[in-house]
Amino acid sequence: xxxxxxxxxxxxxxxxxxxxxxxxxxxxxxxxxxxxxxxxxxxxxxxxxxxxxxxxxxxxxxxxxxxxxxxxxxxx
Amino acid sequence: xxxxxxxxxxxxxxxxxxxxxxxxxxxxxxxxxxxxxxxxxxxxxxxxxxxxxxxxxxxxxxxxxxxxxxxxxxxxxxxxxxxxxxxxxxxxxxxxxxxxxxxxxxxxxxxxxxxxxxxxxxxxxxxxxxxxxxxxxxxxxxxxxxxxxxxxxxxxxxxxxxxxxxxxxxxxxxxxxxxxxxxxxxxxxxxxxxxxxxxxxxxxxxxxxxxxxxxxxxxxxxxxxxxxxxxxxxxxxxxxxxxxxxxxxxxxxxxxxxxxxxxxxxxxxxxxxxxxxxxxxxxxxxxxxxxxxxxxxxxxxxxxxxxxxxxxxxxxxxxxxxxxxxxxxxxxxxxxxxxxxxxxxxxxxxxxxxxxxxxxxxxxxxxxxxxxxxxxxxxxxxxxxxxxxxxxxxxxxxxxxxxxxxxxxxxxxxxxxxxxxxxxxxxxxxxxxxxxxxxxxxxxxxxxxxxxxxxxxxxxxxxxxxxxxxxxxxxxxxxxxxxxxxxxxxxxxxxxxxxxxxxxxxxxxxxxxxxxxxxxxxxxxxxxxxxxxxxxxxxxxxxxxxxxxxxxxxxxxxxxxxxxxxxxxxxxxxxxxxxxx
Numbered sequence: 001x002x003x004x005x006x007x008x009x010x011x012x013x014x015x016x017x018x019x020x021x022x023x024x025x026x027x028x029x030x031x032x033x034x035x036x037x038x039x040x041x042x043x044x045x046x047x048x049x050x051x052x053x054x055x056x057x058x059x060x061x062x063x064x065x066x067x068x069x070x071x072x073x074x075x076x
Numbered sequence: 077x078x079x080x081x082x083x084x085x086x087x088x089x090x091x092x093x094x095x096x097x098x099x100x101x102x103x104x105x106x107x108x109x110x111x112x113x114x115x116x117x118x119x120x121x122x123x124x125x126x127x128x129x130x131x132x133x134x135x136x137x138x139x140x141x142x143x144x145x146x147x148x149x150x151x152x153x154x155x156x157x158x159x160x161x162x163x164x165x166x167x168x169x170x171x172x173x174x175x176x177x178x179x180x181x182x183x184x185x186x187x188x189x190x191x192x193x194x195x196x197x198x199x200x201x202x203x204x205x206x207x208x209x210x211x212x213x214x215x216x217x218x219x220x221x222x223x224x225x226x227x228x229x230x231x232x233x234x235x236x237x238x239x240x241x242x243x244x245x246x247x248x249x250x251x252x253x254x255x256x257x258x259x260x261x262x263x264x265x266x267x268x269x270x271x272x273x274x275x276x277x278x279x280x281x282x283x284x285x286x287x288x289x290x291x292x293x294x295x296x297x298x299x300x301x302x303x304x305x306x307x308x309x310x311x312x313x314x315x316x317x318x319x320x321x322x323x324x325x326x327x328x329x330x331x332x333x334x335x336x337x338x339x340x341x342x343x344x345x346x347x348x349x350x351x352x353x354x355x356x357x358x359x360x361x362x363x364x365x366x367x368x369x370x371x372x373x374x375x376x377x378x379x380x381x382x383x384x385x386x387x388x389x390x391x392x393x394x395x396x397x398x399x400x401x402x403x404x405x406x407x408x409x410x411x412x413x414x415x416x417x418x419x420x421x422x423x424x425x426x427x428x429x430x431x432x433x434x435x436x437x438x439x440x441x442x443x444x445x446x447x448x449x450x451x452x453x454x455x456x457x458x459x460x461x462x463x464x465x466x467x468x469x470x471x472x473x474x475x476x477x478x479x480x481x482x483x484x485x486x487x488x489x490x491x492x493x494x495x496x497x498x499x500x501x502x503x504x505x506x507x508x509x510x511x512x513x514x515x516x517x518x519x520x521x522x523x524x525x526x527x528x529x530x531x532x533x534x535x536x537x538x539x540x541x542x543x544x545x546x547x548x549x550x551x552x553x554x555x556x557x558x559x560x561x562x563x564x565x566x567x568x569x570x571x572x573x574x575x576x577x578x579x580x581x582x583x584x585x586x587x588x589x590x591x592x593x594x595x596x597x598x599x600x601x602x603x604x605x606x607x608x609x610x611x612x613x614x615x616x617x618x619x620x621x622x623x624x625x626x627x628x629x630x631x632x633x634x635x636x637x638x639x640x641x642x643x644x645x646x647x648x649x650x651x652x653x654x655x656x657x
Contacts, residue, residue, distance in 0.1 A: 020329045021578050022477040023418035024491060030331040030401035036586040039400060041335065041393035046407045048389060051432055058436055062446075 081579035083482040084162060090171050091161045092483045094178055098154030099476070099483075101182055103563060105146035105189075106469075110559035112139035117508070117552025119525060121545035132525035133205035134195035140208030141192060144464055145227070146185045148314040151472045153178065153234050155317045156261045158479065159324075160238050163257035164245045174237055181230030187223030191216070207523065209303060212283065212296040215634035221284040228272055235265035253589040254597045256337055257324055263344040264316045266603045267309055270352050270610060274305025286634070295629035297364045298621050304355035305614060312351040314464045316344070318471040322391045322424060324582055325478060329421040330414055332398025334585035338592030339390045346383040348602045350376060353613030360447045364624060369617040370444055376613065377442040384435060391428060397586065419494030423474025426502040427467050430509075434462030437513060454527070455516020458509045466505045473562050474498055480566065481578040489568035497561040500554050508551025511544040520544075 019027055085092035112135045118124040119132065127135065157174070161167065168174045188204070194217075195203035204216035238261050242254070254262070282294045282302075327334045334340065356373035359365055396410055404410030415421045437459040440446050450456065477494050481487055488494060518534045518541070520527050528534065534541050595601065 018581060020415065020418050020420060020478060021481045021580050022420040022488065022491065022494070023329070023415055027415055027417065028402070030398070031403045032401055034332075034397060034401055039397050039586065041389075041396050043396045043399070043404075043407055043410050044389060044393040047392055051388070055436055062440070 083485055083579040084158060085483050085485055088161055091157060091167060094174055095154040095158045096483050098150045098178060102147050102150035105142040106559060107563050109139050109142035109147060110556050114552055114556040117549055120527060121549045123549040129525035131196060137205050137207050138192045144208060148468060152317045159257040159320060160241060160261045163255035164241060166241060166245050168237055169240050169244055177230045177233035177237060181227050184223045184227030184230055188220050191219040212294045212299045213632060213634050215287055218284060218287040221279050221287055225279055228276060235269060238265060256340060259341055260320045260344055262599055263348050266599060267348045267351055268313055270606050271306050271309035274302040278302035291628055293629040293631055295625045297625055301621060304358045307358060308355040309351040312347050314468045318468045319387060321471050321475045325475060326391060326424050327394035327398060328582050329418055330395045330398025331402050332394055333583045335390050335393040335397060336587040337585040337589045338587060339386055341592055341596045343383040343386050345596060345602050348606050349609060350380050353609045357442055360444055361451050364621060365617055372613060374442060374444045419491060419498050420474045420478035422495060423498035424471050426498060427470035430462050431467035434459060434467060450516050452522060453516035454512045454520045454522045457522050458512025458516055461505060461509045470498060470501050482580055485574040485578055486569050486572040489565050489572060493561055493565050497558050500558040504551045504554025504558055507547050511547035515544045
């Protein structure tokens with residue numbers, strides 16, 4: 001049994017296999033351990049590129065929504 | 077195999093009690109705030125009206141203050157007290173001091189809250205219908221400002237308490253890096269100290285003496301600028317506890333580990349440095365501030381996208397790590413193996429998704445020229461209901477499903493209801509916020525009970541205003557029901573029996589603190605640079621405002637939203653104190 005409430009930085013072994021207290025009891029445990037070297041966040045890159053693509057499309061869309069129907073507003 | 081360990085309440089019963097007390101105030105404010113929210117949503121859209129439009133500003137002020145001051149900041153102090161205690165594995169130096177600041181904050185909130193609510197009772201003659209932004213010349217009863225001052229002093233003492241606990245820990249552990257959660261607490265509080273200089277000066281030197289009748293007038297542009305000096309960093313004060321949950325708890329829920337502790341530290345340092353010298357971006361249409369200062373504020377604001385994008389990467393990568401450990405494959409296939417049936421996980425993940433959408437509308441707000449298109453329209457509330465209203469609020473609720481059992485040794489009453497609740501919040505907000513953004517583009521104003529004057533029609537490019545109104549009302553109703561489900565679920569949890577084995581640990585990051593330079597932990601350095609940047613951004617504009625409009629303004633009357641037109645303010649305070657005695 002671990003001593004109390006460990007800091008994030010230590011006691012990695014305690015966390016192993018421990019299920020979230022808010023998860024269903026039937027939730028399956030992680031099936032493998034991946035170290036920093038073994039893990040390559042390609043999925044994250046794909047999601048972030050998708051987000052940037054959405055942003056770019058939204059900017060173009062905004063041009064049509066706002067500027068084409070209205071007079072330009074000039075600063076100064 | 078799960079390892080049974082003590083819960084937070086087993087190990088720190090007194091601290092857990094204080095965390096629960098802070099959460100109780102937060103959730104009371106959330107319930108009341110939600111009630112005022114649904115009243116507004118139905119009133120504005122003309123779906124159901126049972127208050128006179130003249131009471132709308134009382135409802136709006138109560139909704140704003142209860143949600144973004146009381147709910148968010150009480151949740152923050154509860155969460156931070158938990159975080160600093162557990163990450164240092166140490167009690168506060170003097171728990172009575174901790175009790176004192178929490179009591180002070182509660183008394184201050186009650187004073188301000190009651191003063192606002194008295195606005196419904198015309199006979200009392202006390203009101204504070206000045207909205208969350210309390211711009212002069214709108215004037216509130218002195219008790220409104222007094223409560224605010226007491227509340228802020230309480231938060232300052234909370235910071236003192238946490239810094240003291242850390243310094244004592246440091247004496248015992250001179251060579252260790254600051255644990256990540258403590259680092260987050262300390263950096264947030266440095267930001268808060270810098271930010272609250274503005275609101276403290278505005279309230280103590282101008283608005284409170286003015287409401288008491290000690291000074292005749294104030295310079296509205298000065299107090300407004302001081303408000304936004306505080307008003308922008310406060311949004312990060314709401315956000316940083318959500319970030320703490322995303323960085324330290326969400327990876328655990330996903331079944332993985334935080335991708336990078338150093339990146340998390342860099343993000344929090346960037347918020348210390350950049351969150352305050354940007355407030356003027358709320359004042360792009362204010363006359364009296366030179367365009368150049370506004371441009372500097374815009375540039376600083378765009379830099380703030382950096383920590384948010386760093387967060388998007390780090391948090392999503394941590395989730396992906398969990399998914400890969402769960403056997404997830406493919407470029408997007410890993411998303412399907414995440415623990416979507418865990419309301420704490422799903423709530424936080426959906427909150428993060430909505431924050432990404434809020435990032436887009438935030439960029440529109442921050443752009444000096446594009447801002448003119450949406451300024452003072454309902455687009456802006458649409459934006460901040462994505463950020464504070466979902467990224468923050470939904471994360472807090474989701475985090476509670478995970479944290480509450482460790483504070484009480486009781487399981488949550490119903491996990492499926494929790495899951496339904498977080499999904500309902502997401503759906504309700506998608507509807508409400510979408511309709512607000514679109515209506516804002518058509519020029520529908522914010523902050524009014526009567527958005528459409530008689531004989532005037534908004535020109536819509538597609539759809540109609542009544543469709544948008546229905547969308548807003550349905551979304552608002554879903555959000556209200558979701559809040560009731562959350563509060564009901566939590567309340568019923570207190571009837572669950574106490575059990576053992578609810579303790580949770582947090583996994584070590586993939587890349588730990590030792591991978592980052594020690595200078596990141598130098599709090600004095602970051603506080604010093606933050607103050608320097610604030611001075612650079614604010615000394616000249618504030619000087620110009622005072623030079624042009626005078627320290628106390630150039631005359632004009634207070635707008636009568638207070639009793640002070642009827643009788644002397646000091647007498648009112650004395651009378652009220654007399655009643656209390």
